[in-house]
Structures are given as structure tokens and as C-alpha cells.
Amino acid sequence: MGLLGPxxxxxxxxxxxxxxxxxxxxxxxxxxxxCLREIDxxxxxxxxxxxxxxxxxxxxxxxxxxxxRAAYALQGQVMKQSGKWPRSGFGSLVLIAAVLGGGAAAFxxxxxxxxxxxxxxxxxxxxxxxxxxxPLGHRRNHAKGICFTGAFEANGNGVELSRARIFERGQYxxxxxxxxxxxxxxxxxxxxxxxxxxxxxxxxxxxxxxxALINPPIFAVSTPQAFHELLIASGKKxxxxxxxxxxxxxxxxxxxxxAKTAPWTGSYAEDAYHxxxxxxxxxxxxxxxxxxxxLLPAAQAVPISQAELEKRGPDFLExxxxxRIRTAGPQRWTxxxxxxxxxxPTADPSKAWPEGRRTVQVGTLVVQRxxxxxxxxxxxxNFDPTVLxxxxxxxxxxxxxxxxxxxxxxxxxxxxxxGSYPRTGTTRP
Amino acid sequence: MSNAPHRFAPIQRILHWLMxxxxxAMLFIGVGMVSTVAPTYLPLILIHKTLGVALLVLxxxxxxxxxHYGAPALPEDLPPAMKVGxxxxxLALYGFMIVMPLLGLGMLWAAAYPVVxxxxxxxxxxxxxxxRAHTLLWNAHFYLGFAFFAIVLxxxxxxxxxxxxxxxxxxxxxxxxxxxxxxxxxx
Numbered sequence: 001m002g003l004l005g006p007x008x009x010x011x012x013x014x015x016x017x018x019x020x021x022x023x024x025x026x027x028x029x030x031x032x033x034x035c036l037r038e039i040d041x042x043x044x045x046x047x048x049x050x051x052x053x054x055x056x057x058x059x060x061x062x063x064x065x066x067x068x069r070a071a072y073a074l075q076g077q078v079m080k081q082s083g084k085w086p087r088s089g090f091g092s093l094v095l096i097a098a099v100l101g102g103g104a105a106a107f108x109x110x111x112x113x114x115x116x117x118x119x120x121x122x123x124x125x126x127x128x129x130x131x132x133x134x135p136l137g138h139r140r141n142h143a144k145g146i147c148f149t150g151a152f153e154a155n156g157n158g159v160e161l162s163r164a165r166i167f168e169r170g171q172y173x174x175x176x177x178x179x180x181x182x183x184x185x186x187x188x189x190x191x192x193x194x195x196x197x198x199x200x201x202x203x204x205x206x207x208x209x210x211x212a213l214i215n216p217p218i219f220a221v222s223t224p225q226a227f228h229e230l231l232i233a234s235g236k237k238x239x240x241x242x243x244x245x246x247x248x249x250x251x252x253x254x255x256x257x258x259a260k261t262a263p264w265t266g267s268y269a270e271d272a273y274h275x276x277x278x279x280x281x282x283x284x285x286x287x288x289x290x291x292x293x294x295l296l297p298a299a300q301a302v303p304i305s306q307a308e309l310e311k312r313g314p315d316f317l318e319x320x321x322x323x324r325i326r327t328a329g330p331q332r333w334t335x336x337x338x339x340x341x342x343x344x345p346t347a348d349p350s351k352a353w354p355e356g357r358r359t360v361q362v363g364t365l366v367v368q369r370x371x372x373x374x375x376x377x378x379x380x381x382n383f384d385p386t387v388l389x390x391x392x393x394x395x396x397x398x399x400x401x402x403x404x405x406x407x408x409x410x411x412x413x414x415x416x417x418x419g420s421y422p423r424t425g426t427t428r429p
Numbered sequence: 430m431s432n433a434p435h436r437f438a439p440i441q442r443i444l445h446w447l448m449x450x451x452x453x454a455m456l457f458i459g460v461g462m463v464s465t466v467a468p469t470y471l472p473l474i475l476i477h478k479t480l481g482v483a484l485l486v487l488x489x490x491x492x493x494x495x496x497h498y499g500a501p502a503l504p505e506d507l508p509p510a511m512k513v514g515x516x517x518x519x520l521a522l523y524g525f526m527i528v529m530p531l532l533g534l535g536m537l538w539a540a541a542y543p544v545v546x547x548x549x550x551x552x553x554x555x556x557x558x559x560x561r562a563h564t565l566l567w568n569a570h571f572y573l574g575f576a577f578f579a580i581v582l583x584x585x586x587x588x589x590x591x592x593x594x595x596x597x598x599x600x601x602x603x604x605x606x607x608x609x610x611x612x613x614x615x616x
Contacts, residue, residue: 089594092589092590092593093594095589095593096586096589096590096593096594099585099586099589100582100585100586103585104582106457107456107457107460107578110457110460110461110464111460111461111464112460112461112464112465118464119465119466119467120465120466121463121464121465121466206551206553207551208543224466380541380560381541382540382541382542384542386471387542387543390549394468394471398467398468400471401466401467401468401469401470401471402466402467402468404470404471404474405462405463405465405466405470406466409463411540412540412563412564412567415540415560415563415564416560416567418560418561418564
């Protein structure tokens with residue numbers, strides 16, 4: 001389609017966007033009427049020229065340019081005499097502006113710039129920040145930790161639940177991190193009620209299984225939104241804020257009871273760590289089961305009081321686990337998977353599954369070596385619980401996705417702030 | 430016009446519109462996924478990674494086709510400034526199509542994330558973990574994404590300007606269907 005097409009058949013009534021009948025009916029006076037007539041004569045001339053060129057040779061080259069120039073000159077005359085753009089051109093510009101504006105607005109909406117209520121990873125991370133400010137260069141939560149390396153020894157029992165290579169009998173390399181549930185990397189050990197374990201198990205084919213577990217047997221809340229509200233409420237000085245939170249999130253009571261009554265231990269090695277979130281295991285025949293898993297310690301737990309732990313020093317747990325492995329050798333945890341029955345609350349990690357569910361011991365985590373986080377192998381790992389091998393996938397539990405999104409943001413931030421937590425080693429830049 | 434002189438080859442036009450749809454989807458998924466903690470985060474990021482790698486493959490094919498078939502000339506009477514603008518914006522679009530997936534892959538590698546696409550396809554890492562490289566690549570991928578969207582909007586505006594205001598046949602060179610009967614503005 002070229003300009004000649006429209007020019008050849010355009011009539012003045014088309015430029016002014018009125019139907020031929022209406023144009024006939026419109027009583028145009030004096031100058032305007034003459035003007036329109038002149039335009040039509042002009043159009044006719046151009047059409048004749050086009051016809052002439054068409055007869056002689058295919059359109060192109062200078063002939064086409066001449067005709068086009070004539071058309072533009074005519075259009076210019078129309079605009080001058082009518083005092084504005086022809087409406088068709090103006091309408092097109094409005095349409096273009098509308099398309100661009102609409103596109104940009106849709107983009108801004110998708111990015112969340114127009115919806116301030118959306119729970120973004122940034123808002124979650126802002127809520128995690130302690131009063132003293134975010135721990136630059138560190139994880140935004142579970143900021144205090146120490147690295148370990150070792151192995152996951154699969155006993156082969158997991159194969160009946162999942163086709164993941166990692167469940168086939170054998171040894172797989174493991175990197176992990178013992179940590180405290182606090183946003184302060186310098187927190188005193190006895191101030192952190194929750195302890196955690198991050199773990200990455202790698203199969204030889206390059207597949208990885210990452211997870212981050214904690215020592216309470218149930219999670220504090222049912223949804224990521226409620227977790228955000230918990231962070232906001234617990235950060236407020238007003239005691240009514242927590243009361244109001246508990247009233248609207250009654251599931252928090254079970255966690256609060258655990259926090260008040262469960263014994264403390266004096267070692268990372270004596271704690272059990274629970275995945276809490278449910279995942280779907282797919283076996284070799286395509287059969288699916290929803291499971292949760294835990295790491296249960298081989299070491300005997302020796303309960304101590306919070307006051308006693310405080311007396312032992314602010315960084316006792318890191319010193320203790322280093323010393324224990326140096327003197328007593330590798331520490332072990334049994335990985336136990338629990339299979340849900342139909343109807344169990346798979347989407348809510350604050351609800352324990354009833355007793356008597358089928359459990360399968362799938363292997364043993366062996367922690368062989370402790371390294372400081374600053375230069376250690378766990379520093380560079382984001383223990384994103386959605387990094388899963390084939391044979392394991394997320395369930396209807398909303399937490400793994402939310403954790404993945406927030407952990408990713410936390411990783412991006414601490415990588416950019418690495419200068420605030422400088423490495424001392426010479427191995428990595 | 431009945432004897433339209435030059436158009437892009439059909440395979441070029443198909444690829445253009447296919448990639449246009451995918452790229453616009455990628456830009457929207459990109460800003461959407463990083464601003465949510467909802468369960469849709471996971472499928473969105475999986476689509477973003479898979480489509481990104483697919484687009485990297487497609488742009489290589491597209492460049493080869495462009496070198497083979499060439500492109501129709503712009504109208505001779507197009508003002509020189511618009512011609513330069515067209516050239517530069519097309520160069521920028523090709524640049525973004527090549528660079529964006531590479532930056533995306535690079536930032537994942539530099540963060541030690543395994544790159545697993547739809548269907549469990551694993552893309553092996555080419556870069557080692559590095560805080561500095563990750564930050565650089567992440568920033569480039571993020572901010573160039575907005576620049577990419579701006580250039581896409583500009584491209585769309587120019588296409589509509591050619592199609593509706595100038596009606597100079599430029600739009601027709603890339604249109605999927607012939608526009609021979611659209612000689613008058615829509616009422």
C-alpha cells in the first residue's frame with residue numbers, strides 16, 4: 001500500500017470525515033466551498049498523473065516522488081486553509097498516543113507501581129530489617145551462621161517415593177549452613193529462639209536439591225501475608241499490636257507455645273531441623289505423594305536454660321559445633337520424610353499432620369567440616385527451597401514460592417553489598 | 430497497491446510477529462515476577478527463563494535470515510532524521526534481543542543458581558559465582574529491560590505512524606497480511 005493508493009481516490013469529504021451524502025447535504029459557504037472544490041480538482045489531477053505513469057511504466061523512481069510531493073503540497077494547503085490537521089491524521093495521532101499510554105500504564109501496573117497493597121519481596125525485606133538497619137552484605141534473615149561441608153548418604157529407601165537421583169543409594173556432596181533466626185549477624189546466641197539449617201545436596205548429573213529448615217516443628221503462620229503482618233506487629237513497641245495480630249491469626253498460638261515451652265539446647269548438633277513446607281514427590285511410575293521432611297539428630301539433646309546458654313557466650317554455638325566436630329568427628333542427622341494422607345493440610349505449614357502418618361528414612365546427612373561463613377562455601381549459596389531435582393516439585397503450599405522470591409532479593413542485595421562484609425581469603429575475588 | 434514492490438520474506442514476517450509477542454510477554458512477565466511473592470512467581474520465572482533462551486535461539490535465526498534476504502528500502506522521501514532514527518532503533522532492537530538473554534543467563538550463573546528450563550532442560554553454567562559479576566549483570570538486565578520496553582514502544586509508535594499517518598507502505602513490508610484494500614482511513 002503506498003500513498004498513491006489513497007491519494008488517487010481520496011475526496012475532500014474523506015479528509016473531513018463526512019460521508020459523501022452528508023457532504024452533499026452540508027451547505028458550505030463561500031471560501032470553504034471553493035476550497036473543497038479546488039482540492040477535488042487537485043486530487044483528480046494527481047489521479048490523472050498516476051494513471052499516466054501507470055500506463056508508461058511501473059511506478060517508482062522520480063515519478064513517484066513527484067506525485068507524492070504534489071500530494072503533500074495539497075495536504076499542506078488543506079491544513080492551512082482549514083486551520084488544523086485533517087481529522088483522520090489527528091485521530092491517528094490520538095490513537096497512537098492511546099496505544100503508547102495504555103502500554104506504559106499496563107507495564108506500570110504489572111510492575112506493581114500502581115498497587116501499593118501488593119506484597120513485594122522488597123516489602124517483606126523491609127519488614128525483616130531490625131531497628132538498627134538492614135545487615136549490609138548479609139542474608140536479610142537468618143543472618144548469623146556458619147558453613148559446613150559433608151555428604152548426604154542415601155540409603156535407597158527414597159526411590160519408592162521419588163525418582164530423584166539423590167535418593168538412589170550412594171553418597172552425594174553436601175554444603176550447608178547452621179544459622180540463627182535473626183536479622184542481626186552479631187546477635188547473641190541466647191537471643192535467637194529459632195535455629196536453622198540450610199542445605200544443598202548435589203547429584204553428579206548437575207542436579208541440585210536446596211532447602212532451608214528450622215527447629216520448630218510447625219511454622220508460626222499459615223500464609224506469607226500473615227508472616228509479613230507478624231514481622232510488622234512484632235516490630236512495634238505497642239503491645240496491643242501483637243495481641244491484635246494473634247487475634248486475627250490464631251494459628252500463631254501453637255508456635256508461641258513451642259517457643260515458650262520447648263527446651264533449648266547448647267549445640268547445633270543436638271537440634272532437629274524441619275522442612276515444614278510440603279512438596280510433591282513423583283516416583284518412577286508417575287505416582288505422586290505430598291511429603292514433608294525433617295533432619296533428626298544422632299546426638300543426644302541435653303536441655304539447658306536460656307540463661308545458661310547466655311552465660312556460655314555470645315557466639316557459643318559456632319565455637320561448640322567447630323570443637324565438637326574437631327574432637328568427636330562428623331555429626332549425623334537422619335532424613336525422615338512424612339507422607340501426607342488425603343485431606344491433610346498440605347498448604348499450611350503451621351498445621352502439623354496427624355500422628356501415625358507413614359514415614360520413610362531416606363538417608364543420613366553427615367557434617368564433616370566447619371568453616372567460617374565469611375570465606376566459606378555456603379556464603380555464595382542462596383538456599384532457595386524451590387531449587388529441586390526432577391522427582392520433587394512444589395505443592396499447594398504458598399511458602400516455597402514466597403521464600404524463593406524473597407531469598408532472591410536478599411541474595412541480590414547482599415551480593416551488591418559484598419564490600420560491607422569483605423572476604424579475607426585469597427581464593428575468590 | 431497491487432504490485433507491492435518489496436516486503437520482508439514470509440518467514441521473516443512470521444518470525445518478527447512471533448518474537449514481538451514473546452518479547453512483550455517477557456517484558457511484562459519480567460516486571461511482574463520480581464514484584465510478587467505469590468505462588469505465580471515460580472511459573473512466571475520458569476516461563477521467563479525458558480522463553481528467554483528460546484528467544485536467544487530465534488534471534489540468531491532471525492539475523493541469519495536478515496543477512497540472507499536483506500530488508501526493503503525505506504521510502505525515498507522519508508526525512509533523513511527519520512531514516513537515521515529507524516536505523517538506530519532497529520540496531521538497538523537487535524542489540525537488546527541478543528544481549529538481554531545473555532545478561533539473564535549470566536546473572537543466574539554468577540549467582541550459582543542452576544538454570545533449569547521448562548521440561549527439566551538444564552543449561553550448564555559458563556560463569557563461576559561472583560558477587561561483582563552478578564551485581565553488574567543483574568543491574569544491566571534490570572535497567573536495560575526498561576530501555577528495551579521504551580524502544581519497543583517507540584517502534585510500535587513509528588509503525589503506527591507509518592501505517593496510519595504517513596501511509597507510505599513501510600508498515601506493509603512487515604505486515605503479516607496484505608493490506609491492499611485498506612486505502613481509506615477507518616471511519
